[in-house]
Amino acid sequence: MTLTIERPAVAAFATRPVAVVAVALAAVLTALSGRYGFHRDELYFLVAGDHPAWGYVDQPPLTPLAARLSTAVFGDSPAGLRAVATAACAAIVVLAAAVCRELGGSRRAQVLAAVFTAVSGFVLAVGHMVSTATFDVLAWLAVCWFVLRLLRTGDGRWWLGVGAALALALPNLWWQARHGWPQFTVAGGISADDGVENRLLFVPEQLLYLSPVFVPVWIAGGLRLWRDPELRWARAFAPAYLILCVLVLASGGKPYYALPLLVVLLAAGCERYAARPRDTIVPVALTAALTALLSLPVLPPGAVSVVNAVNPEQGEQIGWPRLADATAAAWSRIPEGDRGRAVLLAQNYGEAGALAHYGPSRGLPAPYSGHMSFYDWGPPPDSADGPILLVRQREADGIEAHFTGCRRVGTVDNGHGLDNEEQQAAIVLCAGPAAPWSTLWPSLRHFY
Template sequence: MGFQYGILTPYYDLQRDEYLHLDLANHLSAGYLSVPPFTAFTSLLIQWLGNGFFWVRFFPALYGVFTMVLVWKMVEMLGGRWFAQVLAALVFICSGMSRINLLYQPNSFEILAWTLLFWCLLQFLHTQQNKWLLWMGVVTGIGILNKYNIIFGVIGLVGGLLLSSHRQIFKNKYLYIGALIALVIISPNIVWQLQHGLPVLHHMKELSESQLVHVSRMAFITDQFIFFIGGAFIVVAAFIGLLFYKPFRPYRVVLLAYGLTMLMFTYLRAKSYYSLGLYPVLLAFGSVYWERIFTHDWTRYLRVLWVAIIVIPFALLVNAVFPVLRPAQISEKAAKFKALGLLRWEDGKDHPLPQDFADMLGWHSLAAMALQAWQQVPEADKPYTMVVTSNYGEAGALNYYNKGKMPLAVSFDADYVFWFPRMDSIRYIIKIGKRPQGETLKFIGRVVQTGTLQDTLSREYGYGADVYLLSDLSPVLPQALHKVLLEKQQEYTGK
């Protein structure tokens, strides 16, 4: 866990999505446009603990630790010893898993949920105790409340069981009781989705059109091995062991589930990291099989070599994969970052910084500028002042840094379209983004720019993140805003 804290340069702020996820705690609900509700309750816990950077970073790191412990337990169950556990731990740490577990996003818990699901399956196959089928239902339900992506893993697992010698499991009533448990757990979110017009469908459509369209199927497959850098041989060893190693024969369903899920992801042009939940269980099988190969005679002396193959490439790439270097230092080594494909953003183009790094710049400054604008509002007019930003990252950042100091910011973006305050009279607006123009100006008598973001490498700088104080507002502005807001809500809910 200490590794997650040690590799983060204090120069960087939180990442764009993290601010939205933390803001969910201020708007508890059974569902959201952006994510299922599990993240909101973790955010509430973080808020109770003080909302500091330490606790924001703590939970994804903690989920990573739990995942690694489960991998160790799988190694023990499969008959592995200390060297297999060392291999599994090193490959897990020296891989893209550590990058995932750095940021406060649903991804770290998702990987844990997938690993728990496979753990329950292995336990059932190993012991034939029906309680593990019930636990599979519990894990699936909680996993879906965290991120819908796990549904693809469940489909792959069901398909794998149907194609394996374990297909008789579908005659076991406890499997269906487990499915019912999962349905009960996710039912509040299902009701919320239905009440709001299934916004998850809009979100998937928007994701497909704006991001996944730029994903190459070949790049998706290639990235699966890049995630593990020097430890990819352990993943390959898992494939070989599950195919040919006799003690692994009862667990070949894992390989079938992997293959079917990967086919779905490849066809749908999924982002590379969507599949990471499939790998912890493979690390367990691969490490045990590799230990078996290098146990006898002189081959056991090669163990140091395999450790070096895992650790050294990762150590050489730490500065490129994690936010260790400052932006200016990254610019000096741009060729290295470009060669690794780290400068390519979700728009399919190369930029000066990796996207996550650019998304971790400028937020604190932007919040400070918004607070300065708020201080310029006359005291009598502050109850009638609204803070509006151009996107969810800006709104979340302002609410993280300025909560209790000024009104909560809102945006015509993502979940914020449902979080606007009811204001029948608006005297001032603090606007973050581009200068008002066009038809909007007829509602605004005075526009004063009070600040501008100076960090040119920040992703927000490219969007035009300035701060404006709008006053002398038209009395019909609230009705006009309500109309635009209603249209935006209908767009997100597909109505």
């Protein structure tokens, strides 16, 4: 049904300049996509993509599926994997401009919305690497645009867009319900381990995620949505952001969960600055330089420690082949006659993903892990009652209590002195499991 509602006319979409911004961003991301290496989460997605399902304990199926498709088309490399993230990031920029248009933004304001979004730190970060946030931001920003189109035009056909976006979640909801809602368990673990930190950092990170320079823009956007009589139909988006912030704070969730609505506020505020776009050139250039340094692999690997304290995800792209090298050297210490009964076990999904990706060329068997969905792809057979080569983070020695005769036989060094999560990880050789794997496996499951 089509409703007849009088709404202010909107400007024509700034197709060409917005496309130039999106293409320029895609070109930068493509040029840098092959530096450093896979992120730990990307290595996990690659393995998950080889175990297709309607859901996983810690994520919906879209990200592993996208990872599998991207590498199938563009090659099994960081650049090939990240092609899909680059495309999603370009789409986010276009959607930001489209949201600005729906909120009465002029063509200049639309271009500003595209530029501001393109140089924002978190947007660059999720565009550089494949992550669940990459597609979360894209999907929720698309939903916001569909809702704005619906509210502005009164055309009920836009419900189809909203419904289609939400329908993507149904298979995962069905899977989660059948498996006892494990994602709530994962979320509870995040809240228990990082909830206090997430709450303390929530406000600072809201100010930093896009850019401190853009804070006046999105505050102006929120006030415009709330006060401007011509935008009364879209007023709900201003308190919606605040309500979402309260919910994220209460649950101890990640501060970036509120980012899509923050982009809407940013887009709404661009009209105020459209009359004097030259005044934004220097702030935007400084923002682009700083966010590129923090979010993109522009530094030599040996210098990543400079930014790793601010954005530790940079460091999680470095050192995985060397972890596989050290593991292969330790595996060679197992007598050849015992290797058929031996097990390669990783403490976390990053280690397991790296060994799955880099291990075969180094003579390593498929790894097992009790972490996240890797647990569901195990356990080893009970006939594997021989030695266990365990790869674990340096302080996670509690896992060794499940095995016998454990001794440290190697240490991981990423070669750059970078203090990331796997630097100085231990490689431990154990004589065997303390019980059959079928009995032992449930006690090895962990979500965080």
